Amino acid sequence: MDTTPDVDADVVVVGAGCAGTAAALKLAQAGLSVIVIDRGDTPGAKNLSGGVLYTHAATDLFDGFLAHAPVERVITRNVVQFLNAGSGVAIDYRDQALEGNAVSVLRARLDPWLAAQCESAGAMVMPGVRVDRLVIEDAGGQRRVLGVEAGGDTLRCHHVVAADGVNSFLSRAAGLRSAPRPNQLAVGIKSTVALDAAAIEARFGVSGHEGAAFAVVGDCTEGIGGGGFLYTNRESVSIGVVLRLDDLAASGKTSSDVHDRFLAHPLVAPYLKGGELLEYGCHLVAEGGLAMVGEIAMDGLVVVGDAAGLTLNTGLTVRGMDLAMASGAAAAEAIAAGQANGEAAGIGADYRRRLFASFVGKDMETYAKAPAFLERRRLYGAYGDLAASVLRGAFLHDRRPRRHLASVAWGALRGSGIGLSKVAGDGLAGVRAL
Amino acid sequence: MTLSLAERLGRNSYQLDEELSHIEIDQVAAKRTGAGKILEAVCPAHVYTAQPDGSVGIEYAACLECGTCLVLAPAGVLTWHYPRGSFGIRYREG
Ligand SMILES: Cc1cc2nc3c(=O)[nH]c(=O)nc-3n(C[C@H](O)[C@H](O)[C@H](O)COP(=O)(O)OP(=O)(O)OC[C@H]3O[C@@H](n4cnc5c(N)ncnc54)[C@H](O)[C@@H]3O)c2cc1C
Ligand code: SF4
Numbered sequence: 243m244d245t246t247p248d249v250d251a252d253v254v255v256v257g258a259g260c261a262g263t264a265a266a267l268k269l270a271q272a273g274l275s276v277i278v279i280d281r282g283d284t285p286g287a288k289n290l291s292g293g294v295l296y297t298h299a300a301t302d303l304f305d306g307f308l309a310h311a312p313v314e315r316v317i318t319r320n321v322v323q324f325l326n327a328g329s330g331v332a333i334d335y336r337d338q339a340l341e342g343n344a345v346s347v348l349r350a351r352l353d354p355w356l357a358a359q360c361e362s363a364g365a366m367v368m369p370g371v372r373v374d375r376l377v378i379e380d381a382g383g384q385r386r387v388l389g390v391e392a393g394g395d396t397l398r399c400h401h402v403v404a405a406d407g408v409n410s411f412l413s414r415a416a417g418l419r420s421a422p423r424p425n426q427l428a429v430g431i432k433s434t435v436a437l438d439a440a441a442i443e444a445r446f447g448v449s450g451h452e453g454a455a456f457a458v459v460g461d462c463t464e465g466i467g468g469g470g471f472l473y474t475n476r477e478s479v480s481i482g483v484v485l486r487l488d489d490l491a492a493s494g495k496t497s498s499d500v501h502d503r504f505l506a507h508p509l510v511a512p513y514l515k516g517g518e519l520l521e522y523g524c525h526l527v528a529e530g531g532l533a534m535v536g537e538i539a540m541d542g543l544v545v546v547g548d549a550a551g552l553t554l555n556t557g558l559t560v561r562g563m564d565l566a567m568a569s570g571a572a573a574a575e576a577i578a579a580g581q582a583n584g585e586a587a588g589i590g591a592d593y594r595r596r597l598f599a600s601f602v603g604k605d606m607e608t609y610a611k612a613p614a615f616l617e618r619r620r621l622y623g624a625y626g627d628l629a630a631s632v633l634r635g636a637f638l639h640d641r642r643p644r645r646h647l648a649s650v651a652w653g654a655l656r657g658s659g660i661g662l663s664k665v666a667g668d669g670l671a672g673v674r675a676l
Numbered sequence: 677m678t679l680s681l682a683e684r685l686g687r688n689s690y691q692l693d694e695e696l697s698h699i700e701i702d703q704v705a706a707k708r709t710g711a712g713k714i715l716e717a718v719c720p721a722h723v724y725t726a727q728p729d730g731s732v733g734i735e736y737a738a739c740l741e742c743g744t745c746l747v748l749a750p751a752g753v754l755t756w757h758y759p760r761g762s763f764g765i766r767y768r769e770g
Contacts, residue, residue: 281758281759281761281762282762282766283691283761283762283766284766286767286770287765287766287767288741288764288765288767289767289770290767290770291770293770348769348770349767349770350767350768350769350770351769351770352770353770369762370761370762371761372758372759372760372761392761393760393761408743409743409746411757411758421747422747424747424748427747429718429720429742429744431720433684434769478769480769487718487744487747487748490718490748491714491717491718491748494717495717496716496717497717497718497719497720497744498681498720498721498722501720519679519684519687520687520768520769521687521688521767521768521769521770522681522684522685522687522688523688523740523765523767523769523770524720524721524740524742524744525740525742526742526743526744526747
């Protein structure tokens with residue numbers, strides 16, 4: 243057992259997002275004293291997500307989540323939209339089995355509720371404070387985190403949980419993690435547009451508390467790796483683009499223009515008609531997948547959520563909130579177990595073991611090839627055009643004699659300039675990666 | 677939905693830190709590397725303006741604190757950290 247008597251708390255959690263609140267809740271429930279620090283003047287004030295939350299982790303952790311948390315709509319309709327300059331092809335998936343599987347959320351509303359649950363469980367939440375650095379002791383090359391420093395004050399603790407999000411300056415300054423490369427990051431640019439519930443129901447074909455999630459690929463990012471999204475909230479829609487940073491920089495395009503043209507696209511604009519902009523924001527997305535996870539613990543420190551690179555871009559969905567919550571829970575379990583049996587030195591390894599035994603590690607491994615696959619540029623343009631050409635051949639009836647669909651498809655493929663071997667290669671790689 | 681970017685940012689809520697900018701730029705390095713054009717294009721909040729002489733104007737009050745500029749700026753050009761506690765963007769939707 244740690245013999246340092248003068249700690250301010252057993253654990254300091256930096257960041258009151260999905261990962262930090264999940265960790266703090268579990269730690270408090272295990273009887274540890276916990277301080278949660280967030281730089282926003284309220285939890286959630288700095289956080290922005292798409293955001294479709296897959297609820298399994300939240301319902302496991304937070305009592306009464308679906309009944310009481312301020313969620314927006316239950317996603318029962320998923321649309322995958324391939325968008326071209328003047329055409330679109332969509333897959334529309336509705337399924338009653340989806341009821342409760344995913345909900346749309348707005349983080350400025352959700353995160354204060356998550357933090358309140360931590361407080362009810364006994365954690366102390368300190369918003370409005372930026373942690374400036376970790377306090378690290380170096381005893382002959384043996385480095386150990388002893389606490390955090392904020393605004394000139396030091397808080398000492400047995401363990402720090404770095405839940406400080408995708409930029410995680412804390413774990414970088416500690417020398418634990420290196421700065422991600424541009425191809426491992428994307429910037430999400432989002433507008434929240436007010437629409438009344440009746441308009442949402444009519445335009446998106448949903449009723450009551452149901453909602454729709456549109457994942458858009460193709461012309462929406464103008465050839466830049468990434469995609470667009472359009473999600474319904476109770477009385478607003480979340481709409482925006484996610485742009486991979488290496489591609490964005492190479493394109494020379496102005497990021498806000500790409501966002502604006504997506505919202506103005508003739509197939510997108512009707513959904514927003516008459517809507518008032520409530521907020522415009524942006525945030526980085528960790529897209530490096532398994533390769534980005536790397537070091538996630540050192541003596542006295544565990545790194546969770548986006549800070550540990552735990553986000554999955556599968557091409558159609560960005561998933562980070564559920565992974566953040568589950569990683570926070572795995573870290574809390576490892577810390578609580580280490581405190582109980584006095585084996586603080588094994589906590590980092592135990593956290594990694596628990597993480598990779600859970601769905602988080604399994605899914606990160608399953609999608610390990612996704613980032614490289616999604617760097618194939620054809621995905622963001624040529625394929626959408628190809629699909630539209632095939633369907634144009636089937637539905638556009640002019641005076642020309644009809645051809646079998648197969649020959650239309652062949653013609654479209656030849657005309658697309660992609661080439662059969664590339665289609666086959668992309669198809670095979672896609673099946674393996676996704 | 678044809679708001680200018682400035683009008684758009686005007687819908688947001690900010691708590692401006694009047695005393696301290698959280699962004700600093702090495703203008704010599706910026707001129708040498710041509711960083712202005714890159715920063716101007718990538719920042720979703722139009723915080724940066726490339727000046728004709730190669731230096732870079734900064735409107736730190738508009739920053740949405742994403743971190744994109746820091747990743748894409750040529751090495752040595754930018755010093756960027758989060759604003760002090762409570763200051764900066766205050767999302768009400770998120
Ligand atoms: C545009 C976009 C769309 C997305 N869509 C989805 C989606 O549909 N579904 C999904 O599951 N995920 C989505 N994600 C990913 C998801 O938002 C993240 O994975 C998730 O928010 C990670 O949670 P976190 O707790 O690790 O980090 P965050 O939510 O980023 O929380 C980090 C916290 O740390 C605080 N903090 C940081 N540094 C300090 C410091 N030095 N001192 C004090 N406090 C600090 C911040 O204020 C913040 O509250 C999306 C992301 C973006 C950007
Ligand atoms: S952090 Fe984001 S919003 Fe702020 S200046 Fe950099 S790119 Fe612009």
